[in-house]
Amino acid sequence: MPTEVDSVSMAQLDPRSQIERIPCHVFRDAKDASVYVAQQIAHTIRERAEAGRPCVLGLATGSTPTTIYDELVRMHREEGLSFAGVVTFNLDEYFPMQPEELQSYVRFMNEHLFDHIDIDRANVNIPDGTLAPEDVLAHCLEYEEKIAGLGGIDIQVLGIGRTGHIGFNEPGSSRESRTRMITLDKVTRNDAASDFFGEEYVPRRAITMGVGTILESRQVYLLAFGEGKSRVVARTVEGDVSNSVPATFLQLHKNAKAIFDEAAAAQLTRYEAPWLLGPMGGELEWDEPLTRKAVIWLATKIGKPILKLTEEDYNEEGLQELLASRGRAYDLNLQVFRNLQATITGWPGGKPAHARQPGDRPQRHEEIFPKRVICFSPHPDDDVISMGGTLIRLCDQGHEVHIAYQTSGNIAVFDDDAVRFSEFVSEFNRAFGLDPKKTDELEDHVEQFVKNKQPGQVDSDHVQAIKAMIRRGEARAGARIAGVPNERCVFMDMPFYQTGRVRKKPLSEEDIQITVDLLQSIKPHQIYCAGDLSDPHGTHRTCLRAVLTAFDRLKDEDWCQQAVVWLYRGAWQEWEPHQIEMAVPLSPQELLRKRAAIFKHESQKDRALFPGSDPREFWQRAEDRNRGTAVLYDKLGLSEFEGIEGFVRWKGDLEGLV
Known part of the structure; x- marks a missing residue:
């Protein structure tokens, strides 16, 4: 069993971390970080078992700890790690909440951990979301007493919210707070909206362990993964202790450790501006x-x-x-x-021979013109949102451009749109005398299903199909404005996505093989993929892993030797100027044409079902980011443009990116 210090390299224990008020261990990726924490948990479980004492674990939910639970399950199955002597206490639960509901933390813990290990279910403790409101206070006191009766929590696992909350301790929570009912912050409810198919369905209250309860744990691991957490991570680790950012109270804990991947740690001073650390930075x-x-x-x-x-x-x-x-x-x-x-290049696919001028900078494989290009779009609108201007340039300049829509995006369509389209089909069929019985059955089914649908309920197959067709039509319309014809729009419908719910299946061999086959059929010279891994639903990360894994398998193919993989951003974040390796400038007309392409995604217009944490519409985010990059280039002394789309070239480092 490796010790904690053995598991963390000297680079991760860099002396420059002295500016950080919580000891930080930064790992290359989330998987390595999760394995490290799982090893510490396993070590404590075995240590307590040898001493004849129960091991008391404080557990969290959400996407952050799932890989920890996966590793614990693996150690149970393959290494004989027993949970027979383990007692668990979960941080929180929505209120009200039935245990069998999709969003229930009881269900989450069962699916990710408890159903796969030998824990005694009598030793599992999760705040009860089924109680009458008047019974919650007594339940919270009992929760506290049970923890104290076991001698406290040995290891507490924490995630961190965008507001800096730990558990559901929202801004304003005190250092001394205990397990209690709280009202959820609007930001927290917005972040949870995707799990509930709309913010209006997110419970307004929750039961949570208090900050004081958490701080009494013997060991605390605060985890954060992904670029989207980098801002709150820096504030938590390097900022002053404040109840406006409850996670900063962990600075007062003598055995708290922050566990990050490189993306989440990006705004720590040691990465953002290490020269400011002076001598301590080495x-x-x-x-x-x-x-x-x-x-x-x-x-x-x-x-x-x-x-x-x-x-x-x-x-x-x-x-x-x-x-x-x-x-x-x-x-x-x-x-x-x-x-x-x-x-900076206005020719992202390279210039034809007749357009080249003396003094032009040579481009990779410039002799190949036109090029075959494929843009992988995780959702049916990421292509035009993130690189619509570049698609326009590639098409206008004569390249053979294909767009591969990796998922249907069908869960992101409002029910009312499905009803509207079923009514359209019915009216069309009646007008032309086309099988009115089946038409009426479809319309009745959709209307009745939507009318009786419960929050978070998975759509019927018919409703899912209608929503997928809506998004396909929008995708084709947006692509046409960019110059990509219908026959070059490919809808992959990758199996990992087809669950009908926010939580997806793991990436499978079938997903990768679909991608391999598509790449082999096109043999592209340029491949564009979504690199904005802050997508809160994780779809972008999964889709990127599928493409890069497929490309890696094909690397010995002749066509692959000439192919270049570019990573775009735009829907959720933008590349920083020091990262950009290809900057495609956009004219005012191209920016307006890009906007028109985005507008074709009417189901995502005005109010998207899953908007994430950014209140702006997707077209506004894209334009603001494109203009912001252009303004920054201008301020740095470069040419002034209306907008710029930035790209980073993938260097073949599969593990580091995915």
């Missing part, structure tokens, strides 16, 4: 990526174009070491400026 290796990041950071911070930065600017902002390592400010400025300038 000697930095000023390679090209770090140099580029530092110079752009400096120019942005003091509001100067890159070519106007002086040695005094570098010195005054803590970058003396960079100058000492890399030389004069003038040379550094010029190097980074030219690097950024080289990312």
Whole structure:
């Protein structure tokens, strides 16, 4: 059994972490982090068993701890890890909530852990969402007494919400708070909306362990994965203790540890601006990526174009070491400026021979024109939202562009749209005398199903099919505006997605083989995939893993040797300027045409069923991000454009990305 220190490399215990008020262990990806925590839990279970004592675990729900539970189940099956002497207490539960409902934390824990291990069900404790409101206070007191009667919690596993809540301890929760009924914050309810098929169905209350209860645990592991958590992670770890961010109370715990993947840790000072740490940061290796990041950071911070930065600017902002390592400010400025300038191209697929001019920067496989291009779109609108302008350019410039819609997106359609379309079909069929009996049956079925549908209920097969057809039609319409004909729109309907509910199946061999077959049939020169892994539902991450796994299997194919994989963002976040390797500028007309393509996704217009944490419509997010990138390039001293779509080239590092 590896010890905790054995499991964490010296790089993860870097001395620069001294600025962090909670000890942070940063892992390459969520899987490695989860395995580490599972190993610590297993070690404690075995240690308590040898001493003849029960092991008391505090458990969390949500997407963050699921890989921990997967690893614990594996250790139970393959290594004989027994949970016979384990007692568990879950952090929270919605109120009211029946245990068999889809969103129930009882059901979640059964499906992810308890049904697969040898735990005594009498030792499982989860706040009871079925009680009458007047009985909740006594239940909470009993919960506290039961924890205290066992000598307290040995290990508490925590996730963190966007507001900084732990458990359901919302902003304003006190350091001394105990298990209680609380009212959920609007942000929390918005974040949970996708699980309940709409914010209006999310319970307004919940039962949660208190901050004080959590802080009495002997060991606490705070976990966060993904770029979407990076802001609150930095505030929690490096900010002041405040009840407005309840997770900061963990700074007061002597045995709290923060467990992050690299994406969640991205805004910690050790990654965001390590040069600010001074001597405690150790000697930095000023390679090209770090140099580029530092110079752009400096120019942005003091509001100067890159070519106007002086040695005094570098010195005054803590970058003396960079100058000492890399030389004069003038040379550094010029190097980074030219690097950024080289990312800008109005020809994302390369120029034809007749359009090339002396002095043009050579592009990869420039001799191949036109190119075969495939854009993988996780949902039926990610293509035009994230890279609609680039699709327009590729099509207008004569390339053979295909769009592969990886999932149906059918759960993201409002019921009323399904009713409206069934009415349309009925009216159309009656007008032309086409089998009125079946038409009436379909319309009646849809209307009755929707009328009697319960919150969170999975749609019938007929309703799912109608919703999928709605999104297919919208996808084709948006693609046509970008210039992609119907016959080059492929609807993959990957099996992992087809559950009819927010929680999906694991990626399977069938999903990957579908992707392999599609790539083999097209043999593209360019492949575009969604790289914005902050998608709160996890679909983007799963779809990216499918494409990259398939591409990796095909890497020895002749066509694959020439193929380039580009990662786009836009729906949920944008690449930072120091990350961008291809910047495609958009004219005002192209930005308007992109907007028109996004508008074709009418079921997502005005109010999307699963909007995530951003209140803006998807077209507004896309335009704001495109314009924001263009403004930033302009402020750095580069050409001024109406908008820019940024891309990062995949380097073949499968594990690091997925």
